[in-house]
Amino acid sequence: MSRKVFITGTGIITSIGKNTNEHLDALLHKRSGIGKLELFPTIHSETIPVGEIKLTDEELCSIAGVQPNSGFTRTALIAIIACREALASANIENIKEARTGLISSTTVGGMREFENILTDLTDLSKDGNFRNYAHVTDAGEHTERVADLFGFKDYVSTTSTACSSASNAIILGAELIKHGILDRVVCGGSDVLSKFTLNGFNSLMILDKRTMHPFDAQRGGVNLGEGAAFVVLESEEMIAKYNKKPLVELTGYSNSNDAFHQTASSPDGDGALLSMSRAIAMAGVEPKAVDYINCHGTGTENNDLSEALAIQKLFQEHVPYFSSTKPYTGHTLAAAGSVEAVFSILSIQNNVLFPNLNFENQMPEISISPLKELMQNVEVKHVLSNSFGFGGSNTSLLFSKV
Template structure:
């Protein structure tokens, strides 16, 4: 049970870049990907989105597949980043039954279903509707045959995939795991968040007193997790270590976070305990920071309960990528790994005024050559589902 869990590969597709180098370049230049809608078929053109400006047909091409309308956008985004993560990690025998594939998604096949929906789900569209289909399709295309699972816990889905993978590795159920998540934009989720009146018509401004809501986005990210033994075998150097993880439930409201941030407090403090670190060891917090009134205050209060008046540099990267829902946990995990590897602390774009109830303000400028040894990444979802992960530099 003392197995350490290492990260040996990363892959990402998002509005700030189609792969790791492109995303890193955007991050180094604080270039965001939130813009007006051009591809999603909706009447709500006034909400800016972190949209990937490629048609499904073009995504098929990037994935190296012939155009196939049964490949959902969720599957395609996932496939592209799984392939990048596998290449990055140097895994050779992907069909090894000791390699697991754990994916998170909330949209699943809805991006395809909603286009055909006419009060029935016509033809064979239901074949691709369920969340698990995207996972199974990716596994089958790439020949992954080990244990697979799909997690759907709203906006913490892919953070939970990473946590499950780490637990399975520690339990010796797997030697390696490909963990992450994928979500495409859909009319369904855009309208859903709009009905909750938590979308910002301007570029979102997390942790600002005048914040007005979320900019949705899409994307996918996957990380390859391995045991120490498996690293010795392959003689590869890991990117970093996954030291801490925890999931807790706020048990307060179906969508809203509690005023005392209890679920967030539990997830963060348990993850820190699991990592064996102290709060003062955390060098950077990649916050959930959606830009809603409720999340940022509740998350901020939880952070102050743990870090007191010594809150480390903190930022939400959602103004860069948009809120990619089920994929956001994995996307921000990849950003956390890149922060450690490249000594970066990302800016929290659009911040102007401190939230009166909080004492801290987020980091607003890109910091380079920063000391980033331990990163806390928060992912919180509807249903009070709160997950925190801690990534650490290799000693």
Template structure:
């Protein structure tokens, strides 16, 4: 199988809409969480996002917000990788881009228009705006590429699964280059009400992963994208290599649709599978970007799984959700951008909001940005409703 490298990154987030600005904000402890405009639950909206940076006004009107995020992140990554003028074979470029929910803002608005005004009030673009594979299709059109293209939808594990699929696509020779990532835009009434009814949202409006006072997550929005490329292809065109994707692991809890298995077996299996895929030992791992949602169950169970898998070795652990909230289906891809950049810079981002570590979460917490020169291997964990778990192993270049 071919070695796979990362040559481009793109991000839309509550703390920055460009990879280096995003990571600088994380390292500085900047938070993108704000009170909701309508007095509801706190949220983490994409900061200063302008869809017309990458799309015409006409195309913006025909694209759901989640699709706008996807185009922005994907094109950022494409340009950082130097692919815009590289003359790559368009039939050898794949796109694996997912979402947990899809065009929710369009769905919610259209239902209101339909019930108030009838069928004639429904946009002819409704279907193509709300469908979950819209982002992959939009990017293929925008880039003019003809390789394998599909969407992944596995709740909050979506982004990690998309990267895992892209990794294998390139390893097995189905493409030379892949745009991999995920996007989500659900800061609207229905998801807010639904997660609130589930008791999943923080009543205090604070995201504090692994803190003993944590009481739920804060919902955010955004997108993340990576350009994955066969190493020989990247070297042949003189691309700058940011890092490597060296392993991927997945598992299923087969336990509950919304709660993780309290034994942590699924989370542990995903991490073990990622290490096996990477040909690595637990002691090789310097850092874990945790799923770390700030919910009582998830953080304790993930901590337990980390302790079990690493068996005395204590990799540094942080969760970016303390600063940007939970981006649902986009979380894994945005956190992958943070993880690969952490290895590139030799700096680990902290867990925002963490002041009183829960004794049940006995791991090496990164409380402030930490320099780790020479760090070689990191995992990015993502666990989704439905019991779907994924872990991606990244290596320094």
């Protein structure tokens, strides 16, 4: 059984690009995807900026290679696009040549389509193409669309732990490999903008009407984004058998819970501290070995303070560089863990640290501040990636140079 788990491929689509290379380019050139919401009607389009993928559903169908209006939700379409890139990037042509799993995640699945047709769907006298989207509200639907298109069969699963979902998908994937149940597994998540999530976060009054300012004293909340990202996890045996060169090793991971509030983080960051310290301990390294933290950093009053306090407490005089990359993409909810896993991998591969855009004002409660400028030509060996969510969910992943 494999003791180690390697990452051999990545695939990603968000408001800043349709593949991994476009993301690296946008990250290096500080190109944010936050802007005006254009692709679906809502009363908030003029007032609430978002990270929107500027491709219509028809265009996404064309890129994904499926027929329009045939039941593929936007969530499924971007998942297909990201999954195809991840498989190609890992040089996987024949899914059936090894035991291969797919673990995706989402918060609202096909809600974007469902919210438009709910009234018609419940009218038993109405029929039409919209019925192709009858069963899209559950989280597992998009996963099966991806599975069926590419032929995943050995293990199909979906996690949904709000904004930490994709990170928990990656943890399950790693465990299935370590226990010898799978040889390789594609893990990640997909979420698109919808009236449901936009209005949900707006009702909680945590959406910034400007571009978001994580870890800033003047921060005013989060910008929502949309995206899908997958990473390919493979066992040691697969790496040896196919003579593969892994991108990074997944050396640590941990999941803990705040047990504090349904939607808010505990103010002292206890849950975050636990998940970060356990992930680092699993890798068998000292906290000071961590070169960079890709933070959850949602720009909300509550998250950023609690996350920063946890970082201070854990790393003390050795606080590594840290930033939130959400000002680039917006918060892609369930997908955030895998989107930021891809960024963490890019950081290690390219010896580069991505800045925390829009940071200006030091938070008075803490003595640390995020990375303001891009750093290149730095040796990046260990990157910690945090994803926290509603329900008190805290998940940390540690990626390491091979």
